[in-house]
Amino acid sequence: MPQFSTPALNWLASILEERFGFAFTLQPYQAGLKLSLSDCEQGFILFPSLNSAFHESHSDLPHSEWDAAQAGWLSVLEQPLPALGVRELPQPLIEQAADHYVVHYDVLGLTYWMLNRVEEIDRTDLDNHGRFPAIHSHAYKHGYLERPVVDEWLHVLGQVIQKQWPQVELKQHEFSMKVSHDVDSPSLYQFKPWKTIIRMMAGHLLKRRDIKAFLQAPYIKLTSSKQLSQHDPHNTFEWLMDVSEKHGLQSAFYFICGTTSKMDADYQPEHPIIRQLMRRMHERGHEIGLHPSYGTYQKPELIKQEADRLRAVMQKEGIKQNEFGGRMHYLRWQHPTTLQAWNDAGMTYDTTLSYADRPGFRCGTCFEYPAFNTITQQSLQIRIRPLIAMECTIIADRYMNLGYGKEAENKFLELKDTCRKVKGCFTLLWHNSHFNSQQDKDLYAKLVKEDV
């Protein structure tokens, strides 16, 4: 039988406390776990059997479904719940006993497995960027990647808590949305050498027959030595901030602060243009964060170095923020190495965790949560803010290839609606350099509206 360590039980209790608004105590009890309210003697909720599958790093767990409505419980998405880890479920799944409730599904094990990405540890079936791809995940294979399974099961647990302790009032959450922008390329031309500009001009003229772009390239290069040109296709920062402000959002811009590969940026964070850009973002009330370069995801010392480099620039510019977070370039992530590296670099949150090849709920949740390292069995300071959708995952032909039509719009909106239903946070990544067409602007502007 799997045993949770004391730090793991404390971490699980902290997840429940954030979700429901009370302090809980979780204790081993026979072969299972007993959940009590910390300042209440009366009754408990028992999870009599724990599932060892939730401590294993592979994607071959069995899978089943639980029809909550049929059993007299509410399903927040009004659909049967994915029940991973089991082939068959006991009936009834939830029972009332003399002074307690019994839950015959390992909701806490599921939470531990999903939030801590236990599935991904030591995997070797990675993509060409060394990433664990959605298509190899249990969630994708069993069709629940677009379901926040942890949030759905905690919604059921909330109902059990409410029945067990009718006197308590569960914490109410509100739906929110967060937009962020990885600054891979702040300018299409400014930071490139003339040799490259000339090659790009030839492409505009000969391949695309685009005279406007042909003329604009040298013009932008020549006229933006002090600040980004208004005509630069990647200089969408003012527009992004306008749109965010119109909808009561704060944009977060994550800057690359190192060069570890040719996949990295062509700018340096200390460049006067970039510093001016950061000042402007800060003045307008938006956030600046880190986008660790391509080769850093297995190298904690480099993540720390790049974080310190950004901190130094921000300090020189007098930029002070309560939060200092960001996202890995290319969403490169090795769990828990990269997580621990972010933690040790003194960052407050990371928002990398979505899959590049499919959108949805890689961590099974759209709520931010405190991180835990299952290898060292230690709670970390860093918080994980799951990413739900990156624009190119849905639009680009190398991933889902839905382009800009109704199908793409619906996919984004379905994900947003799911987050709204569970009262979580819809996090959307849209690169500042991904507004090459009016279609991008129209789609983005539609997605950030409050009422869609």
Ligand SMILES: [Zn+2]
């Ligand atoms: Zn990037």
